[in-house]
Amino acid sequence: MQHLIRFLIALLIVPLLLTSVSAQTDPRSLINAMAVGNLKARAAQIEALAATGDAKAVPALQALSDGALYFRKSDKQVFIAQKSGKNFDLIDPLTAENIGSFPKGSVSKVKVNNSLRRLIRSVIGTLTLLSPDPQIRIAAAQTIFKTGDPESLEALDRALVQEKASNVRSAMELARASVILKSDSTDADKIAAITLIQKGDGREGLPLLNEFAAQSDGAVAAAANKAIGEIEKTIALLDIGQTVWYGISLGSVLLLAAIGLAVTFGVMGVINMAHGEMVMLGAYTTYVVQEIIRTGYPGLFDYSLALALPLAFLVSGSCGFVMERTIIRFLYGRPLETLLATWGVSLILQQTIRTIFGSTNKEVGNPTWMSGAYELGGLTLTANRLWIVVFALFVFAALFVVLKKTGFGLQMRAVTQNRKMASSMGIRTPWVDALTFALGSGIAGIAGVALSQIANVSPNLGQNYIIDSFMVVVFGGVGNLWGTLIGALTLGVANKFLEPFAGAVLAKILILVFIILFIQKRPRGLFALKGRAVEA
Amino acid sequence: MITSFLFKALDRRAIWVVSALIALAILVPASNLMLPFDSAFHVSNFTISLIGKYLTYALLALALDLVWGYCGILSLGHGAFFALGGYAMGMYLMRQIGSRGVYGDPILPDFMVFLNWKELPWFWLGFDQFWFAALMIVLVPGALAFVFGWFAFRSRVTGVYLSIITQAMTYALLLAFFRNEMGFGGNNGLTDFKDILGYDIQSDTTRAVLFAASALALAASFLICSGIVRSKFGKVLVAVRDAESRSRFIGYRVENVKLFVFVVSAMMAGIAGALYVPQVGIINPGEFAPANSIEVVIWTAVGGRGTLIGPIIGAVLVNAGKSVFTAAFPEFWLFALGALFVATTLFLPKGVVGSFSSAMTWLRLRTGKSDAPVAEPTVRAAE
């Protein structure tokens, strides 16, 4: 297909090129040619540049693909542009020499679109097969594997002869197999290629094999179909693993959202409707930290979350502290009324944030270590989800230790279980109450830092999680941290297993119905506290 | 002695409230229809539709108060019963459009036509008859409350657990009604109503009649509630609220008591919803939103739960405040609303009405006018 299009384009453009470009084969003038012509003409210009086979053209092509290729309006010279303040630093694409800073208005961008990017990707693949950097060579091989451009067969063979590194070799061999499928090689070669692809990365190979099977017949088609069948079998197995992973990852989000509530609501019995807003405050803290880093210390961006964590804990925690001292403490023993007061607080907090930051979404970036995905035996684990799972478990463990192993935790449990007795033993109960509430709120703030990585950071952030959080805590059993953990993960996994059959909406409805029915069976949640205390 | 005094007061108060509502039902529509526009006592169309809406909210709050204030069941899902009643009414009104819809289909509502539905789903059958719709307005919320309550009260789900699962119920219904496959118009809900019982829904007379109907429905419900509360059964209700286990040990079937009052309350909420829909002209899944149900709780709390007049005053007060503030301070009204809730819980724990009567009692005791020692009204935190 690709080949055909390119051929057609060439056919259309060649006469045009013959007059203007054919005489010029040096890369510089070919690059400069891109200053003129529309998107359709650009395809031919890229082809012409690629046809030189000169790896020196790669930076220019890469820049074009990244949208960083500009031409100077005065003389139609094409350069790679780097933003520096209000101006652009122009860099010579061949020599990488910085020729100085130019104002925005004096340069104009060389336009590019998706199909051109695809073309560039495939030509760069061929051009960089001989790069000294093994990572680039692997990337090149993978690109060729995806595009299967028959024209790169020669280049591949040349590269394979001198390739020493085994991982690069295997990537190149896979790429070669993909190219073979699209070329007019013998059936035996093609069957060998199919086996190779099947053994390689199944999921990535599936589109190639599917396309191939549809176009061919006879023994090759049978072999391809057999390979497809095998790959799909593996994928079906992997899918179960993938679904479990999705479930755990959703569960960990629920856990993060709910864990602060497990303290304020679960342990203290305050129906804290402002819990979601504590999460939101944490997310906005992250935003503010990132803004400061962006403007002042761009190098620290990857540490922004680490910096935001303690701050978010402090912001939400002190907000919780103030709330407890001014409102909640007058309402102990009237838990349902805490609902009303905290609902009022949540409205005020939302509107405050809206007044300060505006009601639009704020951009919170992912640090590099939270972008992309890891491959684990055929499973794709996206980095941000992976870190959130790890982080959720870490927060859980930390909270658990605080509650069970520290003096403060002991006092806290004593106060919540029997206030009068604790007070008689000399514990300053009001102080413990305030700190407990601050702890719960602070943890919600920390959760906000993590959730800012996957959700919208807007004044409505908290509202989106509050109901789910209550469901998790109630399902797990009020006052039991383990219940919250198990509850969150169960609901997450169950939701993800239902989703493929029922669709996202129905899955959620079914989960809610399940919770309602479950509470009938165990009116105090999964892990109910035993004893008389709970009746009080 | 004390109780009989309280009863008397309630009695007097009930008569006063009911007559005030009846007067409202007659005077407001009359002034809207008969007085000239520039008369000082003319009630504008805008005002009448606004107050009409508040009255249905008041009915909803009254229904909630019956279960929360008197029986200690804090339902965070009463909006669901309200919305179901509203949908039943909406379906009737949709069927009344007939072939006057934009596509001119005699049977199918517009939203079904453009989603390529070929025939009316079974649950829409019968809604072209008013009596059937009227029946469904009370039966559907009642049935849901019955099934839900049957399981929940029998399993002795109480307190916060009950509140959260009622919230789960309304949330599940919200998501369900959002789905277009359900056949209730999805997110847009039901709208573009033309007439009710053959009368143009936008005419001034219809609006006045709907207003009167809302006021009368509220008066009737008030009487029913007051009857329930003042009967022996009402005492059992309060007993269940204040000491559930003890009532059970004495021999009352607590779950039946709760179930009865929950179903009655749900039916009243359904009626409120049915009156609400023709007045605002739309019913959509947004009414199921858990936040709406929480707001009903807040109206009741602001007015004073455990009194019958409280929720009515609370609903009108909060909503009137909302109407005024959203226009006067569009950017800041949430601060005012939030502060109101916080202040009410902190400073008026018994709500406006509860605090008012406490103050009156205190005053009477001070001036020595009272002929009987009066105990504090026994409204205790219901859990």
Added chain:
Amino acid sequence: MTILKNTARSIGFAALVAGMMTTTLANAADTIKVGILHSLSGTMAISETTLKDAMLMLIEEQNKKGGLLGQQLEAVVVDPASDWPLFAEKARELLDVHKVAAVFGNWTSVSRKSVLPVFAELNGILFYPVQYEGEESQRNVFYTGAAPNQQAIPAVDYLLANEEVERWVLAGTDYVYPRTTNKILEAYLKSKGVADEDIMINYTPFGHSDWQTIVSDIKAFGSEGKKTAVVSTINGDANVPFYKELGNQGISATDIPVVAFSVGEEELAGLDTEPLVGHLAAWNYFQSVDTEENATFIETWKAFTGDENRVTNDPMEAHYIGFNMWVKAVEKAGTTDVDTVIDEIVGVAVPNLSGGYSAMMPNHHITKPVLIGEIQADGQFEIVERTNGLVAGDAWSDYLPDSAKLISDWRKPLSCGNFNVETSTCGGKGS
């Protein structure tokens, strides 16, 4: 006000007080009131607050130019709080209490549906600035956003021609706009020879945040050897997590491009767009449009908000067009009288921001160019395609069987929003 005035009179207030009342009334009569009905709180505040600001700016600019008919314009802002029945109440308040000459407002379809009966009953004018599902044409409403044929169909055409897409994922939020748009697109794609099994339709709830399963489904759907694209009608809030998941699962625009109809500059402002470069959006306006009018508009906007980083977007341009059309129609009519303006505004043409004129059609929709843009790393769009000339908004889609036979023309003598050409009748007239 009238009540107050009469009460004051009848009770016989002091002359001074009465005098003051009359002065305020007289002052009020000197201005022409314009209602702004956009949510400033609740879930929709995120999109609608900007439009309120845009309207305030337009009104301020008009007042600087000397107002309208020699009178100053006065904005009446209310907050319907993303609560649909409250929209109806507030609309009634604007028309009945404040007596506004025109209302600019609404975003969601349901809020528009909620106010329609009010505008019909009280005979007001509403300018609705957001792209929507069509299937509506009301006498009192002017639709300045895109109808499906002004956004969805040109976008699909672009993908067919330039990306040679063969498989389609139609992903949307489960409400009426995506449902209708996808119905239309499905019919359109089938008419172009796309097979059933090459179309995947998926709906998610509002604010959906966990996209792992769906994105991996899309990935699997796209890995069957045919070029695949996603047509996204995913609504506002759910977009950020959706694009984040796309980026993280490694789906780049070169593999599976996503073309969106609800993602504009405002939505991208909440996102790191680096991984999204090359994904597409179809609108009638982009901030990156290179025209004189647009440059002025952006400059005024940034000055008005006092924020260098504020972006402009398509619904803002729709308000710009709608407001100018209304101003021109009022000037033409010499009065703000609703019936006269409704008659006069059809045919009025005003400059849009993308270099041309937009005209009000008899079906109360407007003509606009359609632009396709690719997301850039700086959160802006690069325009890769624009239609030749203007596309007129089609109230009733030709790709839905029941709607194909309807036309809309509010000029006399037809004066009908849904005229059935088969039966030659006007359905549900006056609603």
